[in-house]
Amino acid sequence: MKKRPILLIVIAVNLLVLLALVFAYPHLMVSPGALVAGHAELATDCFACHVPWRGASSGRCTACHAVADVGLKTTKGVSMAAGTIKGSFHQSLIEQDCMACHSDHQGLKLTQRSRKPFSHGLLKLTVRDNCASCHAAPKDFVHRGLKMECSTCHESKAWKPAHFDHDPYFVLDRDHEAPCETCHKVNDPSRYTCYGCHEHSLAKVRREHLEEGIQDFANCVECHRDPRVEPEKQGGRDQGGRKKD
């Protein structure tokens, strides 16, 4: 029984030392990782963001970062460069749940990202369907002049992989697995040629078509939409489409 006071003292001393260390160095003792650079000055002020027993609160974020100003003004009221992506979508979120994307404790580099990936599902419908409100249209030859919706080829989760369905225009069977440039010269997907490979030549095609009594063979895909199928007189699928060079 004599041991009990000693043990109680040991317990009390342990607790007191721990409590002192936790209060003196909370960023080292209990923080799950260093804060992002912008919040470094809050490292020892846990309750700047955390509500006791309830975790980090969006209300405490917006107390400094007014939603209307995100991407437009700094928390000190200084105007930012106009037209930032941040400014274009933070005001259009379906709800103000900062932690859905932001986790300001960076954690160990090996195991954790500091930011969760952005989800387009958090955007209001009007903004979600209008990609150009945040994204500039790519200027490469594949995308230049396209009138179709981005979602025809791309998913909102990631830009790549993209899935372009070439079949409505021309079915790329195993004999036509060629680089885009073979058919679409001068970086223009709106035009094509079938004479880009050794298999088809103008002289050969002309001879074969004239033998069949076909005079108009300028626009190949008008009849030959699917190379695996023998075309009818007005064969192929929907009329129209790309221009032949």
Next chain:
Amino acid sequence: MAPHARLLTREVLPFLGSFAALALLALALDGLLHLFDLLWIGRWLGIPGTLLIIGSTVYSLRKRKLIQRGNPARLLRWHETLAWLGSLLVLVHAGVHFNAILGWLAVWAMLINVGSGLTGKFLLARSRQRLDEARQRLRGRGLSEVELENRLYWDSLTFDAVRKWRVVHFPITLAFSVLATAHIVAILLFWGWN
């Protein structure tokens, strides 16, 4: 079998085996969670691990007569099993990712506690075995029970080693309890449950 070989196969290897199994299984589970991108599971394993460790302390309460019911021998087996399993879950939880010194101190205290517990387990088994062998030997010489108990007095001192070990095991457990409690309180204070 030579005494040294017997010591190695019956005492040292099982002791190291239990400890190594704990470490290897924790590493394997941690690796699986990382491989299948299921880190969130590890984040929550601290709760069942803690509950299992708390459940294992029923034996300690029984041993100190703070509770009166329950077979001590059976409770000891539960104590060993639940504490080992709970430690495994907490190790996986710890291995996933955390950065706070308090949490790591709690984990190290837990590992030292497990090492201490396994030491006690094999110390106890060894003492029991020696006592049983001595009792059989003395019975074979036709000693009465009173004489037998007197003669066994010195052998029973090996049990004192167990008793002395308990004096060491308790403060280690105490340090672990304090560190783990502080870690848990910190989590409850700052964690967002929704």
